[in-house]
Amino acid sequence: MTTPTAAHCGSVSALTLGLPTRTAIPEAKGSLPKGLFVAKVPVSAKLKQRLTNDIASITMLALLRPANTGVQAGTKVPEILVLGLRLADRTPAVEVPAEVIDLIADQRGGSGIVFVCVREGTFEGAAREECALAVRRNVPVKPGHQPITKVHAGAWKPAGEATLELPEDPSTVTMDELWNCLCAQAILDSADGTDLDARIALRDRLIELKALETKLTRDHQRAKNPTQRNEIYAKLHKVRTQLASLK
Incomplete structure (x- = not known):
């Protein structure tokens, strides 16, 4: 057959x-x-x-x-x-x-x-x-x-x-x-x-933080005002700290 x-x-x-x-x-x-x-x-x-x-x-x-x-x-x-x-x-x-x-x-x-x-x-x-x-x-x-x-x-x-x-x-x-x-x-x-739902949530959070890191890095490079650059860098540092803690 x-x-x-x-x-x-x-x-x-x-x-x-x-x-x-x-x-x-x-x-x-x-x-x-x-x-x-x-x-x-x-x-x-x-x-x-x-x-x-x-x-x-x-x-x-x-x-x-x-x-x-x-x-x-x-x-x-x-x-x-x-x-x-x-x-x-x-x-x-x-x-x-x-x-x-x-x-x-x-x-x-x-x-x-x-x-x-x-x-x-x-x-x-x-x-x-x-x-x-x-x-x-x-x-x-x-x-x-x-x-x-x-x-x-x-x-x-x-x-x-x-x-x-x-x-x-x-x-x-x-x-x-x-x-x-x-x-x-x-x-x-x-x-x-x-433990799949927790692992998916972690993956999604990592994707979100990496996208934010890329945006803030770009914003920091373009910023001309020193005060603004410092504010952006503080946010960028916080995001990178979160990323390091999740990896």
């Missing part, structure tokens, strides 16, 4: 990601029409335009469940989808489409979704196919507060280097733990899903 070809987004498929063959969606069943995600919910004209102009195609690459992974059932995440978003070819290259990811994730309820974003990019002057993994997770809030979600994305890398690993012995983890493991791989490029 011939094995069906796995669905793919660009050159990326469940198999190139390293997922088990039994989790792969056949190519004939992988394509999802973009209109599916705006047919039953109110969507702004701006978001419809982004879906139309920034997304070339949407493809279901894999579906992970206890039955096809050997992972134990969880209490929060019943299944995990791996969804390919082929981004439109344009200059500058389209970045990870957080608004579209929000739109799709809203319609999947409690399912976890790993978004595999694929685009044509350039590196050192040469064209290459690039991939970035993204997920939407709940942000920790105090009991009784309104739930908050946030889209997180990893770095762009050559499409052939994008992987999603399952634990060596899947039977030792639950679907909830697998979700954290895959989120850690997507966001932090680490297979360790423990």
Whole structure:
């Protein structure tokens, strides 16, 4: 019997990601029409335009469940989808489409979704196919507060280097733990899903402080007034001290 070809987004498929063959969606069943995600919910004209102009195609690459992974059932995440978003070819290259990811994730309820974003990019002057993994997770809030979600994305890398690993012995983890493991791989490029929310918060704080350090360094170089330069330098010193304490 011939094995069906796995669905793919660009050159990326469940198999190139390293997922088990039994989790792969056949190519004939992988394509999802973009209109599916705006047919039953109110969507702004701006978001419809982004879906139309920034997304070339949407493809279901894999579906992970206890039955096809050997992972134990969880209490929060019943299944995990791996969804390919082929981004439109344009200059500058389209970045990870957080608004579209929000739109799709809203319609999947409690399912976890790993978004595999694929685009044509350039590196050192040469064209290459690039991939970035993204997920939407709940942000920790105090009991009784309104739930908050946030889209997180990893770095762009050559499409052939994008992987999603399952634990060596899947039977030792639950679907909830697998979700954290895959989120850690997507966001932090680490297979360790423990204490994930705190590690994500630390990463985001480091990114914020580094951006502020760059801005203040530039402002300090441009400032002519001595008093202003001293004030900026004091802020810059404070930021650098915080960075040193977090690394």
